[in-house]
Amino acid sequence: MIKVQQLYKKFGTNEVLSDISTVVTKGEVVSIIGPSGSGKSTFLRCLNLLELPTSGIIEINGKNLTASKKNIHKIRQQIGMVFQHFHLFPHLTVLENLTYAPMKAKGIKKEEAELKARLLLERVGLSEKEKAYPNSLSGGQKQRVAIARALAMEPELMLFDEPTSALDPEMVKEVLDVMKDLAKSGMTMVVVTHEMGFAREVADRVLFLDHGVLVEEGQPMEFFSHPKTARAKDFLDKVL
Numbered sequence: 001m002i003k004v005q006q007l008y009k010k011f012g013t014n015e016v017l018s019d020i021s022t023v024v025t026k027g028e029v030v031s032i033i034g035p036s037g038s039g040k041s042t043f044l045r046c047l048n049l050l051e052l053p054t055s056g057i058i059e060i061n062g063k064n065l066t067a068s069k070k071n072i073h074k075i076r077q078q079i080g081m082v083f084q085h086f087h088l089f090p091h092l093t094v095l096e097n098l099t100y101a102p103m104k105a106k107g108i109k110k111e112e113a114e115l116k117a118r119l120l121l122e123r124v125g126l127s128e129k130e131k132a133y134p135n136s137l138s139g140g141q142k143q144r145v146a147i148a149r150a151l152a153m154e155p156e157l158m159l160f161d162e163p164t165s166a167l168d169p170e171m172v173k174e175v176l177d178v179m180k181d182l183a184k185s186g187m188t189m190v191v192v193t194h195e196m197g198f199a200r201e202v203a204d205r206v207l208f209l210d211h212g213v214l215v216e217e218g219q220p221m222e223f224f225s226h227p228k229t230a231r232a233k234d235f236l237d238k239v240l
Ligand code: ADP
Pocket: 011, 016, 034, 035, 036, 037, 038, 039, 040, 041, 042, 043
């Protein structure tokens, strides 16, 4: 589903991603971990062209993102993104947050969009909040709405950038549970996270980034119990 080849990203002279190559297959859940400033967000943002790679190739479903400017809107519609700080539309109700993009970008009729939105709200356990505005919700509820909103576009791929980092500890689980369900349903997911428990239990593969370099990748069990590099060992000693 995703093929990344020799991806480089520079901000001015600062090389933030250096020669990254990897493949994500359909239905796979990949966790990206690494120290702050190692390029995790930039990598994720390159995958839907929120950042333009300096060089390298990114293919989504066989379509070259970096070459086909004309397809970019189509391809982006297939990619859902969930951010640390939710980014809900504050002036729209929960239901309207979910129906806005499908109606606007896909031309789906209001009734149909609402039907779909209600199913998604049920799935994330927020049916009773459809008329609420975002500022009346807890952080965990906001993030579940954000996930439902991304799903409303029926993406083939979901990207998460530290979805639980801005949450109070007691709300982390409700969001991770929604993500676990999503993973079980077969969604392809790339998840930047500091939740090592999630990476260990849910991810099929872990990518460890340090200073913009993909230092290690492997199965979670293998990576967490036998990291191969000193850099990964050092990181894990600090976070586990
Ligand atoms: P992480 O998500 O792993 O914490 P980031 O991808 O956010 O790391 O950042 C990696 C590096 O790129 C940092 O040194 C950061 O300062 C730099 N960086 C990120 N975004 C920009 C930007 N828009 N302009 C300039 N530098 C940036």
